[in-house]
Amino acid sequence: MPTSVLLTVLAAFLSAVLSGLGIGSAGIFVLYLTLVAGYAQPEAQAINLLFFLLSAGAALLLHIRSRKIPVRVVLFLVACAIPGALAGSYLVRILNAGLLRKLFGGMLVVTGLPSLLARGKRARKREE
Amino acid sequence: MNPTARHPLPWLLLALAGFGAGLLNGLLGAAGGILLVAILPRLTPPARLYPPAVRLGLYHERRDVLATALAVMLPVSGVSGVFYWLNGIRTSPSLLLLLVLPAALGGLLGAKLLGKLPDRVLKKLFAALVVASGVRMIL
Secondary structure (H helix, E strand, O other): OOHHHHHHHHHHHHHHHHHHHHHHHHHHHHHHHHHHOOOOHHHHHHHHHHHHHHHHHHHHHHHHHHOOOOHHHHHHHHHHHHHHHHHHHHHHHHOOHHHHHHHHHHHHHHHHHHHHHOOOHHHHHHHO | OOHHHHOOOOHHHHHHHHHHHHHHHHHHOOOHHHHHHHHHHHHOOOOOOOOHHHHHOOOOOHHHHHHHHHHHHHHHHHHHHHHHHHOOOOOOHHHHHHHHHHHHHHHHHHHHHHOOOOHHHHHHHHHHHHHHHHHHHHO
16 A cells, blocks of 8 residues: 555544544644645645545534534524535635635634643642 | 523524634635634533523533534535535545545544543643644645
8 A cells, every 4th residue: 555545544534533522623634635645725625524524424423422412503503604604615716725725824823822822720720 | 680581592693603614614624613612612601690501502511512513514514515516626536435434433533532531631632733733834
C-alpha cells in the first residue's frame, strides 16, 4: 500500500475520532487534504463534508443512546442552519480559495484562543 | 414572579446561531459545530431558573452539548454537500471509498472517548487543535 494512502487513512481516522468527540474535527481533515494531499480548497471542503457525514453518523449512533439530545431544539437549529448552508455554499463559488483559507484560519484562531487561554477552576483556586 | 416566565429559551438567538453554523459549514466546509459548541451553553439559562431547560437537555454537561452540535451538523453537512455537488464541486469516488472505514471506526471511537475523557482535557484538546490549525492556515 503506498505511503500516501496509509497517511490518508491515518489522517482520516484521527479526524474521525475528533468528529466523534463532537466538534466536527475543526477542519483538521481539510488541512490535511490541502496542505499534504494537494487538493484545492473547495474540493477539500466538499470531501470533508461527505467525510463528516460518515464519521458523525457513526458517532451519533452511540450518542443517541448515551447522551441527552434535545430533539426539538436540534430540529429548530437544523431548520435555521439549512438556509445558512445554502448561502455559504453559494458564496464559496464567488470568493477565491486564498481568501477562504485565511477566513477559515482567522475564524479558527478567534474561536479557539479564549478556551486555550482560559485558566481552569483548579488553577484559580490554587492562586487564591 | 415565576422565574420561567423571565427566562424563556431565546429562540431568536438560537435561530441566528443555527443560521451562522450553517453559513460557516457551507462556506468553509467545516466549523459550524464549533460555533454551536461555543454558543449553545451561553444561550440557555441555568436550569435552576428555567426548569424546561433540563427537559430540553440544553443545560446538561458539555458532553451533551457536543452531541447536540453533532446531531445538528450532520444533516446540515449533508445539505451543504448536495449544494457543493450542484455547484459543480465534485469529489473523487475512489477517495471517498477509501475513507469509509477509517471515518466510521474513528467516529465510533470518538463517541466512546467522549464519555471517558475529563471535561478539562476535552476543552483544552479542542482549543489547541483549533488554534494550531488556524495559525497554520493564515500563515
